[in-house]
Amino acid sequence: MSTTRTDAATQAPTGTLISAAGITKAFGSQRAVDHVGLTLGRGIVGVLGPNGAGKTTLLRILATVLAPDRGTLSLLGLDPAHPGARTEVRRRLGYLPQSPRLYGGFTPLEMVDYVAILKEQTDAARRRHEAVAVLEAVGLTDVMHKRIRALSGGMQQRVALASALIGAPELLVLDEPATGLDPEQRIALRSVLAETSHRGCVVLSTHNTAEVAALCQQVLVMDRGRICWSGTPTELAGEAEGRVWESDVEEPTALRSWLTGPGTRRHVGTLPDGASPAVPTVDDGYLLVTRLTR
Numbered sequence: 001m002s003t004t005r006t007d008a009a010t011q012a013p014t015g016t017l018i019s020a021a022g023i024t025k026a027f028g029s030q031r032a033v034d035h036v037g038l039t040l041g042r043g044i045v046g047v048l049g050p051n052g053a054g055k056t057t058l059l060r061i062l063a064t065v066l067a068p069d070r071g072t073l074s075l076l077g078l079d080p081a082h083p084g085a086r087t088e089v090r091r092r093l094g095y096l097p098q099s100p101r102l103y104g105g106f107t108p109l110e111m112v113d114y115v116a117i118l119k120e121q122t123d124a125a126r127r128r129h130e131a132v133a134v135l136e137a138v139g140l141t142d143v144m145h146k147r148i149r150a151l152s153g154g155m156q157q158r159v160a161l162a163s164a165l166i167g168a169p170e171l172l173v174l175d176e177p178a179t180g181l182d183p184e185q186r187i188a189l190r191s192v193l194a195e196t197s198h199r200g201c202v203v204l205s206t207h208n209t210a211e212v213a214a215l216c217q218q219v220l221v222m223d224r225g226r227i228c229w230s231g232t233p234t235e236l237a238g239e240a241e242g243r244v245w246e247s248d249v250e251e252p253t254a255l256r257s258w259l260t261g262p263g264t265r266r267h268v269g270t271l272p273d274g275a276s277p278a279v280p281t282v283d284d285g286y287l288l289v290t291r292l293t294r
């Protein structure tokens with residue numbers, strides 16, 4: 001990816017699972033999502049963007065929780081605007097909202113089983129087998145018979161994640177899935193998502209660029225409702241190639257500067273004469289592309 005693009009559509013993979021064009025959603029006069037186009041196939045896609053960029057709104061649209069005001073959307077080859085097709089998509093979709101609602105009086109096993117029932121899985125034995133498997137995948141085997149209200153915040157987040165994973169979804173939409181997880185669980189989450197991505201499309205929003213670099217094949221950067229950049233994590237870091245450096249002083253040519261240690265500042269922008277470029281990271285690229293579109 002050589003330049004920053006506005007309103008970017010991503011590369012069409014073989015086997016399109018999500019296809020969107022001109023998707024727009026406003027709340028009053030505020031356009032939360034503004035003419036977004038997407039073509040996504042199998043793999044893990046990370047959505048980055050500042051607070052209020054429209055990530056949650058876009059994910060809610062992809063999860064069929066919210067209907068767009070305008071634009072066309074196809075999920076798993078179906079049009080979710082039609083009630084019958086929407087029900088079918090929901091059977092094949094897993095969704096982790098930003099603030100999941102769990103029933104505190106349920107156990108994790110009951111909660112996940114309940115979601116499977118909502119997905120119209122009628123075989124009780126199979127449901128239980130699958131529920132036990134997804135709870136094991138998120139590391140909750142030991143507490144699957146405890147009341148959810150008695151679990152820690154990170155464990156509750158994993159119950160919500162297991163609820164999204166039940167039914168082997170072909171489309172997995174996760175709003176900040178790593179929130180509240182300890183480092184070990186974050187690493188475990190990566191393997192669960194990598195496994196899901198072999199059979200379908202995982203779209204996740206995050207503020208964690210390290211997570212994106214470790215996990216995602218593709219990144220979408222959103223800003224003010226639009227996708228302002230798309231590409232691979234390596235390409236995002238590459239945006240800052242030759243445009244990032246470190247020094248002990250403030251730099252007038254820097255678009256953004258931040259402290260990285262006692263007295264050391266890192267800058268992105270136009271490299272001043274005599275400065276040596278630093279090795280760029282996904283963070284640098286992200287800061288640069290969000291700055292350039294403002």
Ligand SMILES: Nc1ncnc2c1ncn2[C@@H]1O[C@H](COP(=O)(O)OP(=O)(O)OP(=O)(O)O)[C@@H](O)[C@H]1O
Pocket residue numbers: 027030031032049050051052053054055056057058
């Ligand atoms: N239900 C709603 N009613 C009114 N405004 C909303 C609603 N949902 C979102 N918005 C507005 O839409 C814009 C995008 O919000 P959204 O939650 O999608 O952003 P975000 O990128 O997920 O932010 P964050 O990183 O803070 O979670 C914001 O200006 C927000 O205030």
